[in-house]
Amino acid sequence: MTDSNRVLYDRDxxxxxxxxxxxxxxxxxxxxxxxxxxxxxxxxxTAAELRRYAESLPSSESA
Structure with a gap:
């Protein structure tokens, strides 16, 4: 999902x-x-926050 070297991402x-x-x-x-x-x-x-948010989304298995 995220670049392994990037720490911060702007809005885009x-x-x-x-x-x-x-x-x-x-x-x-x-x-x-x-x-x-x-x-x-x-x-x-932060890359960690983007990952946290993505992992918090419901999956098709939990729907």
């Missing part, structure tokens, strides 16, 4: 890693479903 990078839109990443952050850290004026997402 997070969206790419999660196979979703940048707007959806913003919505998830505002809903506190995806936690972000502040880097100057931008929100950034």
């Amino acid at each position: 990078g997070a969206a790419e890693q999660l196979s979703t839109s940048a707007r959806r990443v913003d919505d998830l952050r505002r809903a506190r479903l995806l936690l972000a850290v502040r880097d100057g004026r931008e929100w950034k997402y």
